[in-house]
Amino acid sequence: MCLVLALCLLLGANALEPQCINYAPNRFEYEHNVLEKLVYLEQFKTDATERIAAQVQQLHTVLGKLLYLEQFKEDASEKISVLEKQLQGPPTHSPLTNSTQSPVTPRSSSTYVHWGMNTCPNVTATTMVYSGQAAGGHHLHTGSGEYICLPNDPEYDKYNQNNDENRSLMYGAEYETHAPITNPPALSDLHDHDVPCSVCLARGKTTLMIPGRTSCYSGWTKEYQGYLMGEYHSYQGKGYVCMDKNAEALNGTDADLNGALLYFVEGRCGNLQCPQYLEGAELACVVCSITI
Incomplete structure (x- = not known):
């Protein structure tokens, strides 16, 4: 009988009709049941808060990794750009004409x-x-x-030492x-x-x-x-x-x-x-x- 009354209080009178319909708990039982529900809700709130805090911490960790990867990407792009410019060489600038x-x-x-x-x-x-x-x-x-x-140190291939007028001199x-x-x-x-x-x-x-x-x-x-x-x-x-x-x-x-x-x-x-x-x-x- 007590178990039925507890279920009636927790689940509502309609859940266990007709047993619960005509039941009228006393004030002590009513306050006791309300207190149990409040304790349950408080525990549920605590558990939910902890789960949310853990998820927020995970999000912060993921965000930190994403920021690190983005900075690494920017640094790598700058280094690649510098290397490309060094390989290509700068355009010449003529002081005489002041033009590239x-x-x-x-x-x-x-x-x-x-x-x-x-x-x-x-x-x-x-x-x-x-x-x-x-x-x-x-x-x-x-x-x-x-x-x-x-x-001052000339070298010759094949030659002769005849003075030939048919030459450039x-x-x-x-x-x-x-x-x-x-x-x-x-x-x-x-x-x-x-x-x-x-x-x-x-x-x-x-x-x-x-x-x-x-x-x-x-x-x-x-x-x-x-x-x-x-x-x-x-x-x-x-x-x-x-x-x-x-x-x-x-x-x-x-x-x-x-x-x-x-x-x-x-x-x-x-x-x-x-x-x-x-x-x-x-x-x-x-x-x-x-x-x-």
Whole structure:
């Protein structure tokens, strides 16, 4: 009977009809049953709170892992981007034109001739490939070629030593800086001496000979400066070279054999814009480099 009454109180009177319909519990039993329900609900609340707290903790753990993975992804993307830029190399920027040009092979190098010197300039990343002698076609030969720097240690393939007129001919070059006839601005002590030269490697740089200047433009480094020189105006031309202002003689020679000749170059006003350029003034030159 007591069990039936308890079930009636917990489940409601309708659950166990007709036994529960006519049952009227006393006040003690009613309060006792209500108290049991409150205890049960409190325990249920406690259990539910603990389960929710555990799930929240799991969510925090998962969220922390997701944030870590996202940061790892961003760091990896930045590192990949840096490596790609290093592999591609930056586009070159010319200080002369102030414009971005097409990309150049990273750390490419260039060579130039240091005319009048047996060594290369003492400039960072510039080294000598070889030293030699300036040479070219004879000043009176119309078929002569441009000035070149022949090495001091030549090698031959098959050859004969017959003087054959059916050849292009090569002669050593001499300074034509005689005083007082031509009133040279410099190098008068080198007149009729043979001209040395050296070929220089500018590592990681590109080089440029600028005629008519003694200094480089902004962003460029001076390799050396000197005087513009070329063949006499009535002789067969060979182009122009930049002769070092501190030029030397090749082995002290002064035989005056007059093969390829090198004269100072001076301006003549007219089509040459003056007064920027000066009538009769010997033109300077400078060889410049820029790191790429």
